[in-house]
Amino acid sequence: MPHSYDLIVGLEVHVQLQTKSKLFCRCSTKFGGPPNTQTCPVCIGMPGSLPVMNREAFRLGLKTAIALNxxxxxxxxxxxxxxxxPDLPKGYQISQYDLPMSQNGWLEISDPKKEFAAKRIGIIRAHLEEDAGKSLHDEEHGKADTRIDLNRTGTPLLEIVSAxxxxxxxxxxxxxxxxxxMLLYLGVSxxxxxxxxxxxxxxVNIHIQGPSGKIATPIVEVKNLNSFRxxxxxxxxxxxxxxxxxEETGRTIKDYPKQTRGWDDAAGTTLPQREKEESADYRYFxxxxxxxxxxxxAEVEEVRSGLVELPAAIRSRLEKTYGISDYDSDVIVLQGLPFVxxxxxxxxxSGDGKKASNWVTQELLRILNDQxxxxxxxxxxxxxxxxxxxxxxxxxxxxxxAKEVFNDMVANRRDAAAAMSALGIAKVDSSELENICKELVAANPKIVADVKAGKQQAIGALLGQAKKRNPNANPNEVRRICLELIAKMP
Amino acid sequence: MSLTRADVEKVSLLGRLRLGDAELDTMTEQMGRIVGYIEQLGELSTDNVQPMAHAQEMHNVFADDALGASLPRDAALANAPKKDAECYRVPAVLGE
Known part of the structure; x- marks a missing residue:
């Protein structure tokens, strides 16, 4: 590729707030109910009906906005x-235009694998609006009609727009x-x-490093993104x-309008959708x-002081308190609050944060995933x-x-002592261990000579022999004792 | 500022109103007069007037997040020009 370019991405996230009732009426927001059984004159836009704002929806929006700084x-x-x-019965959506409930925030992101440096992603605004209904495409009746279910109409959404x-x-x-x-820890959705x-x-668009400066391509809004992948x-x-x-057309942001395209995951391509109407065409008022x-x-400060500890704060606290790596703290926090x-x-x-972290992020998570x-x-x-x-x-x-013991504890639902006695594991008495080591050292003059000549790894053969004599012999201990014994030999 | 015929055509399209030639003429004239009437406000100085979002001096009207009754499905669907046992039916939405 002759020119290098930078990818420029802003994301709009719509999140349903966890309320019992809708944003402007008292119909249920429950997912999956029989079609058109959770509607009323307000949410299906009957003339003369009047919306009243759901206090809890506003509070959840406020909480999220404050957490997003x-x-x-x-x-x-x-x-x-x-x-x-067709899924918008009133002919308009109640949303927020020029005076949103929050703006100018940020979310810090970092990568434990260090593929990029920690940075703040700006939040342009987060505003509270109502959801639309759902179009169901009728396979049975051919392609003649679209069926409309308005249960979702009026569900509270927070639209979070990043820079x-x-x-x-x-x-x-x-x-x-x-x-x-963050939304999960906050319990808002x-x-x-x-x-x-x-x-x-x-x-999304790209900034191409052209021969005479930076060239920006026309912006494309990509829809139908059903997973992070x-x-x-x-x-x-x-x-x-x-x-x-x-390369083909030379089109840039200056001479070509924003387009909307839909992602087709099966085909691995984006396809053009209707041209995005200019915002003036929405005739907001x-x-x-x-x-x-x-x-x-005072109310903002009250909500702020009542916020739960957020993922970023938990991560750095775990690292400081228990001396674990940022990679491990990330794995732990990603599993959610109960896991933390x-x-x-x-x-x-246990008194050992690092080991505790290894056990929960490796052995425990392995069991959760496997089973x-x-x-x-x-x-x-x-x-x-x-x-x-x-x-x-x-x-x-x-x-x-210990891993054998762990697997036994999980399989048989018993504690460490019971598992160890069932597996015949007992700590080897230190004098017994010392005797084993003495015998091994005496019986293996070649290895002793190798170790004395500087080939420390030769000791490995003795560890296996020790294990044969007593399966409970701790290899680290055997190594330590044998090396000491050899060092003392003339 | 007076309204042009093209303005009215655009607004009628956005409002999904199909207007004939004669209607467009009438609407351009009538809507132009309405806009002109409102424009008289431009003569006033509003430099020291706060923008107003609502005609009433009211704010923070909330309802508690409690469930209320919804309409029976039959009642909700009653006015639909086309429906089946569960849903409103509309002409297929293309281009999505």
């Missing part, structure tokens, strides 16, 4: 965004992962992508496509059915696992045997 203007209002679509601050598909994925994690609780649109694939595809189109909301500074609590209990009770179970279904309590970790940390049992 947004400014919360004292005054906010709602506007009508007008367009025609175009991401420079790689990886950064986009990490942003989405961290944002989702279930973020279930299969059920549409979290939806992503991507705005789709986002990554679609962005990579778009970058390449935009480069090729630029303040919704006269709703009154503005004024949020006093479990780890902390194991770390505290497709949640932490709640995992048979060992934190104190039980802590006990095993403590035995390992104290040198009472070596690591390979």
């Amino acid at each position: 947004c400014e919360i203007p004292q005054f906010t209002k709602w506007d009508r965004k007008q367009y025609y679509y 175009p601050d991401m420079r790689s598909t990886k950064e986009a994925r990490v942003y989405l992962t961290q944002l989702r994690l 279930d973020c279930n992508m299969q059920e549409g609780s979290l939806r992503v649109d991507a705005n 789709h986002v990554e694939r679609a962005l990579a595809y778009e970058a390449k496509r935009q480069y090729d189109v630029w 303040p919704d006269p059915d709703l009154v503005p909301v004024i949020t006093p500074k 609590a479990y780890f902390e209990e194991v770390a505290k009770l 497709s179970i949640t932490l709640e279904q995992f048979p060992l309590t934190a104190p039980q696992l802590a006990n095993l970790v403590k035995l390992v940390a104290g040198g009472e049992i070596e690591i390979t045997r």
